[in-house]
Amino acid sequence: MHPRLFEIPIIHWPVGAYGPMLVLGFLAAITLIRYLNKDIGKDPQHIINVALYSLIGGVIGARVFYVIHYFDKFKNNLPGIFQTWNGGLELLGGVIAAIVIILVYLKYYKLPILNYIDVLAIGLMLGIGFGRVGCFLNGCCYGKPADVPWAVRFPSYVNNFNEKSKIPSFVFDSQVHPCYYRDRIEPHLKLPRDYFYAFDEDGYGYLKPFDELSEQQRFEVTKGQYRCLPVHPTQLYTSLGAAFSTLLLFLFWRRSRKSKSKFLTGPGCTFSLMFVLYGTMRFIIEMLRDDNPFEYGWWAIYKGGTVSQNISIYMIIIGVAFLITFQVINSKKARNTK
Numbered sequence: 001m002h003p004r005l006f007e008i009p010i011i012h013w014p015v016g017a018y019g020p021m022l023v024l025g026f027l028a029a030i031t032l033i034r035y036l037n038k039d040i041g042k043d044p045q046h047i048i049n050v051a052l053y054s055l056i057g058g059v060i061g062a063r064v065f066y067v068i069h070y071f072d073k074f075k076n077n078l079p080g081i082f083q084t085w086n087g088g089l090e091l092l093g094g095v096i097a098a099i100v101i102i103l104v105y106l107k108y109y110k111l112p113i114l115n116y117i118d119v120l121a122i123g124l125m126l127g128i129g130f131g132r133v134g135c136f137l138n139g140c141c142y143g144k145p146a147d148v149p150w151a152v153r154f155p156s157y158v159n160n161f162n163e164k165s166k167i168p169s170f171v172f173d174s175q176v177h178p179c180y181y182r183d184r185i186e187p188h189l190k191l192p193r194d195y196f197y198a199f200d201e202d203g204y205g206y207l208k209p210f211d212e213l214s215e216q217q218r219f220e221v222t223k224g225q226y227r228c229l230p231v232h233p234t235q236l237y238t239s240l241g242a243a244f245s246t247l248l249l250f251l252f253w254r255r256s257r258k259s260k261s262k263f264l265t266g267p268g269c270t271f272s273l274m275f276v277l278y279g280t281m282r283f284i285i286e287m288l289r290d291d292n293p294f295e296y297g298w299w300a301i302y303k304g305g306t307v308s309q310n311i312s313i314y315m316i317i318i319g320v321a322f323l324i325t326f327q328v329i330n331s332k333k334a335r336n337t338k
Contacts, residue, residue, distance in 0.1 A: 017137035025130025026055055029123035032246075036119045036209040038254070049114065050105045051123070054098040061097025114267035114326070118256075121209035121274040128278075136235035142171045143232025145188050151230035156221040157210040166210035170220075172228045173207065174290060181293030188229055195226070204282045232288045241281040249274060264323060266330025275319025283312040 030051055037047045086151040102120065106113045135141040139154055168176075175188040176195075195217060196205035210218065220226040249270055256265035283305075286292065292306035 018131075018134035021130050021134030021137065022127075025127035025134075026051070028130060029127040032126055033119050033123040036122060036250075046105075046109065046111060047119065050102055050116070051120070053105060054101045057101040058098035059080045062239060064097075082238050112267070114271070118253055118267060118270035121252060121271040125242050125246040125249060125274060125278070131248065132211070132235045132239040132242065136233065136239070139170045140291070141235050141238075141289065142174070142291055143234035143237075143288045145229040146232045147230070148232070150233065152233045153230040154228050156226070156228045168207045169228065170229060170291070175229055176207065177204065179293075180303075182290070183294065189226065190228055195221075231290065232291045233287050237288070240283070241285065242278075245274070245277045245281065248277065256313050259297075261287040264327060266326055268326035269323060272319050272322035274327060275315045275322065277316030279319060283316075284310070 030048060033047050033051060033214050062220060102117070103113070105111075106116055132141070139158065142154065145151075154169050154171040156169060156172040159165070159168045160167045172189075176191045178184055189206075191207075193205070195208060195213070197208045197212065198206045202205075210221075213221065236337060252273055253270040254267060285307050286309045290304070
């Protein structure tokens with residue numbers, strides 16, 4: 001776990017792990033998209049432009065959504081709106097902004113939208129794979145405690161992103177507290193009261209910074225009985241799933257270009273399949289995650305899943321609907337050209 005990779009000298013600007021992995025994922029996606037774009041005989045510069053604009057717009061959109069959602073944090077600290085190194089991006093805002101920018105760009109230059117989004121879909125899945133490695137290094141998006149051989153144990157305390165003091169990691173802080181939003185009445189890891197410096201009226205305990213723990217307490221949370229429990233590496237599950245989905249989408253896309261079959265081979269089908277693959281993968285992995293709260297949705301009789309699980313269901317439905325729609329459209333075009 002390395003949430004803070006290094007600090008830029010002189011200006012003392014901290015560089016976290018998540019950002020560089022996003023950039024690496026973007027470069028990998030661009031390289032793949034550029035290669036595939038040559039195969040369809042289109043100007044590769046357009047695909048690079050739209051990817052770059054969507055990346056910039058996506059980051060801005062993700063930050064704007066976060067600020068709107070948690071504006072109370074910024075009312076008395078307006079400069080904090082621009083301090084993205086302190087965290088605070090919402091995926092939904094980034095996705096919406098990126099999609100709008102892509103559609104506007106393709107429409108403005110009168111480019112074949114379906115052909116382009118098919119190639120973009122393959123690159124997007126590759127980028128997600130790199131992005132989730134950033135989540136693993138950052139320690140967020142963590143899984144449930146597990147005893148499988150590949151379970152990972154995150155540190156209980158990590159260096160504060162902006163300071164050199166150690167603070168509880170995301171996983172450890174979650175494990176030592178109950179989580180009523182996930183129907184967890186008791187914490188996974190029960191700490192004695194003297195590990196907390198204060199409790200609120202609801203009994204929620206605030207963990208002491210590492211420097212304020214006794215020598216024995218430091219040993220217990222790092223090597224002893226109170227160290228962080230091993231968990232499912234759900235970030236890496238998603239990364240591997242995204243890599244596998246990238247391969248499937250590429251093979252599907254290549255088949256659609258070389259196969260003489262008219263079934264699910266037209267423009268837009270690869271993009272539609274991405275919705276189905278990612279929605280299915282995310283729904284399953286959410287079962288192993290331990291961070292997102294449960295919501296109530298129509299897919300379960302007495303209890304819904306997380307927000308992401310409910311969105312995943314909609315993604316699968318949309319993907320299937322797109323597949324059917326594009327199949328009908330492409331079939332009509334094929335008949336009209338005869």
